[in-house]
Structure formats: C-alpha cells, structure tokens
Amino acid sequence: xxxxxxxxxxxxxxxxxxxxxxxxxxxxxxxxxxxxxxxxxxxxxxxxxxxxxxxxxxxxxxxxxxxxxxxxxxxxxxxxxxxxxxxxxxxxxxxxxxxxxxxxxxxxxxxxxxxxxxxxxxxxxxxxxxxxxxxxxxxxxxxxxxxxxxxxxxxxxxxxxxxxxxxxxxxxxxxxxxxxxxxxxxxxxxxxxxxxxxxxxxxxxxxxxxxxxxxxxxxxxxxxxxxxxxxxxxxxxxxxxxxxxxxxxxxxxxxxxxxxxxxx
Amino acid sequence: xxxxxxxxxxxxxxxxxxxxxxxxxxxxxxxxxxxxxxxxxxxxxxxxxxxxxxxxxxxxxxxxxxxxxxxxxxxxxxxxxxxxxxxxxxxxxxxxxxxxxxxxxxxxxxxxxxxxxxxxxxxxxxxxxxxxxxxxxxxxxxxxxxxxxxxxxxxxxxxxxxxxxxxxxxxxxxxxxxxxxxxxxxxxxxxxxxxxxxxxxxxxxxxxxxxxxxxxxxxxxxxxxxxxxxxxxxxxxxxxxxxxxxxxxxxxxxxxxxxxxxxxxxxxxxxxxxxxxxxxxxxxx
Numbered sequence: 001x002x003x004x005x006x007x008x009x010x011x012x013x014x015x016x017x018x019x020x021x022x023x024x025x026x027x028x029x030x031x032x033x034x035x036x037x038x039x040x041x042x043x044x045x046x047x048x049x050x051x052x053x054x055x056x057x058x059x060x061x062x063x064x065x066x067x068x069x070x071x072x073x074x075x076x077x078x079x080x081x082x083x084x085x086x087x088x089x090x091x092x093x094x095x096x097x098x099x100x101x102x103x104x105x106x107x108x109x110x111x112x113x114x115x116x117x118x119x120x121x122x123x124x125x126x127x128x129x130x131x132x133x134x135x136x137x138x139x140x141x142x143x144x145x146x147x148x149x150x151x152x153x154x155x156x157x158x159x160x161x162x163x164x165x166x167x168x169x170x171x172x173x174x175x176x177x178x179x180x181x182x183x184x185x186x187x188x189x190x191x192x193x194x195x196x197x198x199x200x201x202x203x204x205x206x207x208x209x210x211x212x213x214x215x216x217x218x219x220x221x222x223x224x225x226x227x228x229x230x231x232x233x234x235x236x237x238x239x240x241x242x243x244x245x246x247x248x249x250x251x252x253x254x255x256x257x258x259x260x261x262x263x264x
Numbered sequence: 265x266x267x268x269x270x271x272x273x274x275x276x277x278x279x280x281x282x283x284x285x286x287x288x289x290x291x292x293x294x295x296x297x298x299x300x301x302x303x304x305x306x307x308x309x310x311x312x313x314x315x316x317x318x319x320x321x322x323x324x325x326x327x328x329x330x331x332x333x334x335x336x337x338x339x340x341x342x343x344x345x346x347x348x349x350x351x352x353x354x355x356x357x358x359x360x361x362x363x364x365x366x367x368x369x370x371x372x373x374x375x376x377x378x379x380x381x382x383x384x385x386x387x388x389x390x391x392x393x394x395x396x397x398x399x400x401x402x403x404x405x406x407x408x409x410x411x412x413x414x415x416x417x418x419x420x421x422x423x424x425x426x427x428x429x430x431x432x433x434x435x436x437x438x439x440x441x442x443x444x445x446x447x448x449x450x451x452x453x454x455x456x457x458x459x460x461x462x463x464x465x466x467x468x469x470x471x472x473x474x475x476x477x478x479x480x481x482x483x484x485x486x487x488x489x490x491x492x493x494x495x496x497x498x499x500x501x502x503x504x505x506x507x508x509x510x511x512x513x514x515x516x517x518x519x520x521x522x523x524x525x526x527x528x529x530x531x532x533x534x535x536x537x538x539x540x541x542x543x544x545x546x547x548x549x
Contacts, residue, residue: 004357005456012354012366015347019369022384022424023376025394029387037387039394083279086272098276101283108287109485109529111502112522115509116290119297119519139286142279200377203487203502207509220379224492228386236380243376247368256371257432 023240030233037230048234055231057219065199065216072137073145073194077187079138080145084186085179087146088153106143113140114207121208128210136208137198144197145190148254152186189254196246291526298519308515316520326504326521333500336415337484340422344479347423348430349472353464355431356438374428382489385421386412389493413495421489426482430475437471438464473540481533485525501525 029037033045052058080102086092087099105113117136118127126132156179164174202217209218220232250256298316301309320326355366373381388394389411396408411417441464449459487502494500499507501521508518 004354008350008354011350012358015351015354016366016369018347018424019373019428022381022388023373024384025387026380026384038392039387039397079279079282082275086275090272090275092269092272095272098280101288102276102279104283104287107530107533108291109502109522109525111485111487111505112291112294112526113287115505115515115518115522116294117286118509119294119515120286120290123293135282135286139282142283146279196375200375202377202379206506217377217379220377220383221488221492224379224383224386228383232383233387236377236383239377239380244372247372247375250375251364251368257367257435 026233027237027240029230030237032230032233035229037228037233048230049238051231052234052238057214058216058235061214061216061219064213068133068137068215069195069199071134072141072198073191075134075138076142076145076194077191080142080149080190081183081187084146084149084153085183088150089156089158102146103143105140110140110201110203114204117204118207127208128213130213132208133205133213133215136204137201140201140204141194141197144193145187148190148193149183149186152183156182185254189250192246192250196243294519295523297516298523300516302514302516307513316517317524319517320520320524329499329501329504330524332415332498333484333502336418336422336490336500337480339415339419340426340483341476341480343419343423344427344430345472345476348427348475349434349468351427352431352434352438352468352471353460355435370431371428373424378425378488379492381425382421382492385417385424385489385493389417389420412493413497415494415498417493418490418498418500421493422483422486425486425489426479429478429482430472433475433478434468434471437468441467470540473536477533477536477540481529484532485529 025039029039029041030048031044031046032038032041033043033047034041083098083102087095087102113136117132121127121129121132124132160178160182161174164178165171169177200217201215202221205215205218206221209215214222216235220235223232247256297308299312299314301311301313301315303309351370355363355370358366386393390396391408391410391412393411395411396405399405400408411420445463446459449463450456454462485502487506490498490500491503491506494503496503502525505518505521505525508514508521
C-alpha cells in the first residue's frame, strides 16, 4: 500500500505550499529595506527589526501579553485540575452539566464572549482593567487545560491511591505524592496550550482591553486596520520564531495531533 | 472510587463558580440587553422591546449580512472538505518521518496568531501582491484580480485558518481504519478507486461530517480574518456586531445580532452532532 499516485503527491506538495506561503512571505518581507510592503524587493536590511524598539507600545503590549498568558494559564490550571479530577474519577449528579459549563467557552463565538464580558465589566466598573482581562482569559483557556488533564486522569489506576491510603497516607499526601505526579504531563501540555491561546487571542480581547491594557494581538489588529507596513512583518516574524520553538516542544512531548484535536 | 459524596462538588466548585460568573451571567445580561430600547439621542433606555430583533428581521441590510455569512461559511466548508480530505488521506500513506514533518506544517499554523497568518494573506492577495504580480508576469492575466476586500479573498484566508481542523478530524477517523479491510478488498479483486470509494470513504464519513461542522461553525463566527481581508464593505455578522458595539454604540442591536449568531452556531454544532452520533453509532464503538 506504499505507492501513492503521482497526482496525490503533487497535491500534497501544493497543500504544503498553501499552508506555508503566508508565513514565509511575512518572514521574507520583514527583511525589506523599503518603507512599504513590496515583494519581491531588492535591498535587504534589519531596519524593521530595530524599528520595533522605537515603535510606541508594542514592547509594552508584548510584556502585557506575556504576563497575561502566564497568569491566566496558571490560574486555569488551579481551577481545572480539581475539576478534571472530579469529572474523570467521580460519578455524581450534575456531572454532565458541570462538564458542559466548564467546556462552554469553546462553543461560544469569541465575538459573543467579548461583548458579553464587556457588558458585565461595564456593569461592575471593571472595564479595561487588568483584573477583567485576566478573568476573561482564564475562563477562555480553561477548556484546553480541562481536556488534557481529563485525558491524563482517565488512565489512572485507583488501586495506587487505595494502596497508599491503606499504608497510612493522608488524603493530601496521596494527592501530592501519587495522583498529582500522574497528572503532570496533562497539566504541562494544558498549561502550554492555554498560554499560547491566551497570548494569541484577539477577538474577545478587543472588547475587554483599554488603551492602557492593550494586548499585543489587539495592538497589531488596530495597527493593521490603519496601515500595513513592514513593522508588522518583523513583529510577526519574531512571533513565528517563538511559536516554532514552543511547537517543537509540544510536538516532541505530546504530539500536535493529540493536543489540537477537536479544538472547537 | 472515593466514597465521600460531597468531594466532587468541592473539587469542581471553584471552576463552576468561575464559569458561572464569567460565562453564564454575562450571557444572561447580554440576552437581557438585546430587549432594551435604544435611541441615538438618549442611548440605551429602560423597558422591554422586541424592536431590535424586529429591525434585524425586517431590514434588507441585515438580510444581506446574514446571507453573506452563511455563504462564506458554506464556501469555506466545501473548499476545506475538497482539499482537507485528500490531504488527510495522503498523510496517512506517508512514511513516518515525512508524515511527522507534514503534520507539523499542517497543524502548526493553528498555534500561530490569526493576525500573523492574515497579514501573510494581505501581502499575497493585494492588487500589487505576490499572487497578482506572479500571474501578470507569466501573462495569465493582464489586470490584477481583485482578491483583497473580496469574498474570494475571505474564503482563501479562512480556509487557511480552518482547514487544519478538517485534516485533523478526517485523519483521526482514518487512524481507526483497519488496513486489513483494504487488503481484503484488494485480494478479492477490487481496484484502488473501488477501495477508496467503497471501503475508505464510508468509514471516514463521520470524520468529514464532524470536521465540516467545526469548520462551518468557526467560519460563521470568525472575526479577525474576514474583518482584515474583507474590509468594511463586505460585512458579515461578527463584523456587524463589532461595529454596532464599538462604532455605533448601539449595544442592544449588537446584542440581538450576537444572540442570533450564538443560537445559530450552537444549533448547527449540537444538532448536527446528535445526528452524526445516531447515524454512525456503530462507527464510534
């Protein structure tokens, strides 16, 4: 079964070109020495990389997005790990409803989520605040952590916990020394995918960020809406580079197809 | 299994409270908002009215936006099926090393910001962009094709964003396929096209359907890519919601639009999921 028809091979290469073309062109354009986006171009330079440091706001937004990603991924893990243990290891009334509620941010269009949170935060006087942004991102990335931790918890053999308890370990010790280590791969994968999702999120954040709390994707979106110049290409190239490193880590550790399965 | 009946509620409690506070309550508040009256002079008023929904149902402007949104989602879904299904099939037949590399190329873009990917397409699709320049250089066209700010451009950009989900979904059902059935068919004299059509395709149909659903629901609710490639002229429901909220400040109308979109997307994904599970129960077991 190893011979694949030539036409399918050709199709496969075209498909690869289609997937890579927009990313490759962004990286190439970022090295232009022109003041506008043109491709192909003659002179190469790094001027648009040094321009990032002088462009107002992009560096601040990068740090904000980085911090927001770390905080919301960590907070989501705190909420998701016990909830995932309850879902995976217990049968209780309302289990399906709890699971549905915790996974619901995946089903709701980001634009609807965004306006709903804008409405709530205006009500609470939290609009544009860091607290609001953090809460919004935590809820949004919660399902990604839930899914991977549930998957990790499902294969757990409960006789291990019973053995530890019968030898005199307290409930907390059983959790810390036996159950938690078993969940670590799921938690690590979930944290990373939650971080990336938060770091890249734009649509919902457009509604809950303010001029003082503008995340990097929101700043890029607002910038694109006015002008498209090579500055965006150089920022994007750096993001592609960072994502590539994270992606290789994720793929080596967990397999991309398992982590991204059924994202919607 | 643990004995204490209250334990799972304590474990799930914090997460449930978080989701109630930041998912359920905001949605309920927004649903209420969609029944509030609005006037340009006084803003959001008190009371209950169906006029926001009435306006959407009666106004041709909104009919066009909804039709365009459904058309866009349908076109993106069809194109994703047409290219994603064969790609998943090729992937399943590649040698392990090539397959691993190809999978990273197909799935990797999912981790890269939609803004970055869409920026790439604006560079490729512009009137003076890479595609038009290349086509004019080899003499296929004499005038640049209008790809930016066009429906075609929105479809291309969204297919790039969403086709990985289709490949993933079909790829998952291909992995469940037992190669022995293909070999059995071949040993009984079936040609390769018969095997594809009669053996492989029926077994990956659930994967195609669930992939199609994901892609349809996500393209109907996508914002950033259609907003950047389509511009202000080619409005779809998500960009119309954005404008009502942040440009015209008519929050009640925007909330009504958002609720119609939410119900539509949920109905498509939940309803069709039920259907797929009933229709193909034996495949999932």
